[in-house]
Amino acid sequence: MHPFALERPRDLSAALALGAQAGRNDAVAEYIAGGTDMVQLLQEYVRRPDRLVSLAGLLDDAIDVGPQGLRLGAAATMAKVAVHQDVVGQFPLISQALLNSASPQVRNVATMGGNVLQRTRCPYFRDVGYEACNKRAPSSGCAAMDGENRWHAVLGTSDSCIAVHPSDLAVALVALDAEVEISGAGGTRTVPLADLHRLPGATPHLETVLEPGEVIAAITVPAGAAGLRSHYLKVRDRASFEFAVVSAAVALDVADGRIRQARVALGGVATKPWRIPNVEQALSGMSLDSGEFRSAAALAADGAQSRGHNEFKIELMQRAIVRAVETAGARA
Amino acid sequence: MVINEHPTGEGFTRREVLEIAAVGTGALIGGSLMAATDSPAVAQTAAGALAPIDVSLQVNGTEHRLSLDPRTTLLDALREHLQLTGSKKGCGLGQCGACTVLMDGMRVKSCLSLAALAEGREITTIEGLAQGEQLHPLQTAFIERDGFQCGYCTPGQIMSGVACIAEGHTGSPGEIREWMSGNLCRCGAYDHIVAAIQDAAAISSSTRGG
Numbered sequence: 312m313h314p315f316a317l318e319r320p321r322d323l324s325a326a327l328a329l330g331a332q333a334g335r336n337d338a339v340a341e342y343i344a345g346g347t348d349m350v351q352l353l354q355e356y357v358r359r360p361d362r363l364v365s366l367a368g369l370l371d372d373a374i375d376v377g378p379q380g381l382r383l384g385a386a387a388t389m390a391k392v393a394v395h396q397d398v399v400g401q402f403p404l405i406s407q408a409l410l411n412s413a414s415p416q417v418r419n420v421a422t423m424g425g426n427v428l429q430r431t432r433c434p435y436f437r438d439v440g441y442e443a444c445n446k447r448a449p450s451s452g453c454a455a456m457d458g459e460n461r462w463h464a465v466l467g468t469s470d471s472c473i474a475v476h477p478s479d480l481a482v483a484l485v486a487l488d489a490e491v492e493i494s495g496a497g498g499t500r501t502v503p504l505a506d507l508h509r510l511p512g513a514t515p516h517l518e519t520v521l522e523p524g525e526v527i528a529a530i531t532v533p534a535g536a537a538g539l540r541s542h543y544l545k546v547r548d549r550a551s552f553e554f555a556v557v558s559a560a561v562a563l564d565v566a567d568g569r570i571r572q573a574r575v576a577l578g579g580v581a582t583k584p585w586r587i588p589n590v591e592q593a594l595s596g597m598s599l600d601s602g603e604f605r606s607a608a609a610l611a612a613d614g615a616q617s618r619g620h621n622e623f624k625i626e627l628m629q630r631a632i633v634r635a636v637e638t639a640g641a642r643a
Numbered sequence: 644m645v646i647n648e649h650p651t652g653e654g655f656t657r658r659e660v661l662e663i664a665a666v667g668t669g670a671l672i673g674g675s676l677m678a679a680t681d682s683p684a685v686a687q688t689a690a691g692a693l694a695p696i697d698v699s700l701q702v703n704g705t706e707h708r709l710s711l712d713p714r715t716t717l718l719d720a721l722r723e724h725l726q727l728t729g730s731k732k733g734c735g736l737g738q739c740g741a742c743t744v745l746m747d748g749m750r751v752k753s754c755l756s757l758a759a760l761a762e763g764r765e766i767t768t769i770e771g772l773a774q775g776e777q778l779h780p781l782q783t784a785f786i787e788r789d790g791f792q793c794g795y796c797t798p799g800q801i802m803s804g805v806a807c808i809a810e811g812h813t814g815s816p817g818e819i820r821e822w823m824s825g826n827l828c829r830c831g832a833y834d835h836i837v838a839a840i841q842d843a844a845a846i847s848s849s850t851r852g853g
Contacts (some may be wrong), residue, residue, distance in 0.1 A: 317696060317713035317759055343760070350716065350755045351736050363713070367760050390749075414825025415810075416803065417737060419749040420756070551824035 313359035323369045327496045327524045331364045333428045334518035336447050342366050342526060344386060345421040347413075348429040356439050357430070357447060370424065371529060376401060380534035385424035385527045389413065389480070392423065402532060404541035404562055408483035411545045414552045424527035427481045427491070427507065428519065431474035432554050433463065445471045446515040461620035462556070465628075466611075467582035472515030473618055475579060476508060477554050482578035483543055485586050486560040487536035495525035504530065508583035515582075539574070540565055542639040544631050546579070555579035557628045559635040563594075570597050573636070577611065580628050587611050590632065599640040608632035698759045702727065703771030711758055718742045720758035721768060729769035729798045733827075740826035743799040744768050750806035752825070769798035772805065780846045781805055784839035792830035800826050804840045813844035 320326040331340035340362040343349045352358040371384030376397035383392055392398055393409035413421065435441045435454040443452035455463050455473050463473040481504065489504040507519055521527075541562040547553040558578035564571045573594035577585040593607035608629040615625045695710040700717075702725060709724050718735075721727045721744070733741035735754050742754040745767040753766075772779040781804050784790070791797045803826045807813060812822035819837050828836065 312714040315713060317757070319759070343757070346757060346760065347737060347752070347755045350757065353714070354735055365760055414740070414752075415806070415812075415822055416740060416743055416750045416752045416825045417755070419746075420751050551821050 312353045313356060315353075315360055315363045318362060318364045319367070320364065320369065323366075323494065323526075324496070326364050326366060326369055327494065327526065329362065329364045330496075330524040331360075331362070332523040332525070333521050334430070336516055337449075338523070340364055344370065344425045345388070346425075347417045347421045348425060352430060352437075355437055357437055366526065370422075370526070372422075374398065376537075378534060379531070380537065381405075381532040383423045383530045383532075385529055386422050389418035389421050389423075389426060390415070393418065401537040402487065404483045404487065404539075404543055404560055405480065405532070407541075407543040408479040408545075408558075408560065411543060411558075412479045423480070423530050426478055427484070427504070427530070428521075428527065429478055430518075432477045433474035434459070436474055446474055446511070446518075449514070449516045456618060459620060460618045462554075463618060463621050464582045465580050465615045465617055465621055465624050466577070466585055467510050468616055468618075469511045469513065469515070469582075471513050472511035472582065473621075474511070474515065474582060476581065476583045477579075478584065479543070479545060479555060479558060479578055481508075481584040482558055482576045483560045484530060484532065485584040486562055486574045486576035487532045488574075489530055489532045491527055492529040492531065493521065493525050494528040495522060499528065501531075504584065505586055511582050536562065536574075539563060540639045540642045542635045542642070544635040544638065546627065546631055557624055557631045559628070559631040561632070561635040561639045563636070563639050565599065565640065568599050570594050570599065570640070575611075575632060575636070577628055577632075580615075580624050587632075589613060594636065604633045604636050605629070608636075696759055699762055700725070700758065700766060701764065702766045703768060709758070713757070713759055715758045716754050717744070717756040717758045717761045717766070718753035720761075721753060721766075727768050727770050730802075731795055731798055733796070733799075738827070739796070739799075740803060741796050741799040743802040743826065745802060745806060748806075748809070750803050767802075769802055772801070779805065781808070781839065781843040784842040784846075785836075788835045788839040788842065789832075790835040790839040791828075791832050796826060796828045796830075800828065800836055804836070804843070807840060808844045808847050813840060816841070 331342045332338040341360040342364050344366045370386035372386035373384045374387050374395045375382045381402055389409045393406050399406045436444050436446050441454045443454040445453050464475045485504050490501050491504050491507050493500050509517055539562040543560050545555050545558040547555055555578050557580055560576045562574040573591045575587050575590050589610045590607050593610055597603055611628055612625050696713055698709045698711045700707045721730050730744055730753055731741035733739035737752045737755040742752055743750050744753045746764045781801050807822045813819050816837050819840050
């Protein structure tokens, strides 16, 4: 690891005043909470902050369900959220996504805020032996474009970056219209989770809309997303403890055997958690036994771009959507 | 930061030499680097790279006071500073589970924790599992079931297995495999590991009267 000063502030306002920033490799200071991703990045010299600011004990870790919906404190661990009675009962999509993530040891420590801010698993980003990575070193190029890009994105890509956002949780949350409460020295603001991450465009080193000195304080899910028929389908290279090749989060509002409203998001295929409104609109009104889901799922491929090895994802993601919709629809 | 990048003491730029000089002057004049300079880079150099921090760790029921480089992981603190070498370093990146310990009773990967951020937590390592000469039932089960070949992953497997049993994730071999997926065994002793966990889980539930 590059040497850093470790700050352990007494309270959140002191931590925010230190101006650390998530998701930027040129930030001189970064926050650390559970640390399960940050320590990997430090060990591999991918992140070399001069100052590391601990958020341990400073952020809310409560899990609350009320009339407004679900509120997950940023410091709530993946393990606790995954088995929380109200999450399992009313927002099972979240629980399912979490239990399909990482390993039990990581889930015991990793937090909600850290999970949605985890960095890409792109091997070229994670290995500083490769000089070319626009996300790690702006304007250095992209080794994945003509490299081994089986794992890379086909949606939301640019000529600068095709790195996948790796979170399962964020895919489930974006399907449920989650919002992110952000705390900064100047106060609190709320943004839709769908707007937290930036598209790479020409600036893939700018990953989120978080400003220096801002942290995620909580993630909220509106009550309207409770009690839906849902399924999180994760397709991966081994049965457990692996990131998604393709994942599909589906939540359906069903009445009289017909889909009134569908929420669909994809993981493993896009540069950020990827909601697909055109697929949702096409599914709306379809009978659960219509057998027409494939035509709706095909719309997910609009704008999809293969870089070679990842061509198979364009077909696989459509099949994943169909399977997830069928499975969700069959739930009681 | 600057000095660590040039461990031989050679190759300093003029600016780096000036910064180092400023650190020295600051210490001389103010007695406090933060007070003596307005340059965050210089202050961080002094506080981060040069100054170890005091860390108190509670391990297997004993409190240890250590002075550590802030970069020290919990695993390295256990192995290199407390000579508790039962916890193993496999990948150092959270992928193999050989470093698994219990933190406040929950299994974690000690290679992914900074030691300084484990203060105030009760750490249990493989060395803290036996009661004197009396092995933990899962340790005994690993021996009886031959749950290892080379043994390198075994301490992590056992610590993870103890937690897996406590969590109640031992209902079937499939459930055990899923909840033990954070521990890799390159010898491929998985069948025997699953059997050992089933044995120990059965003992655990019978002693609870369930």
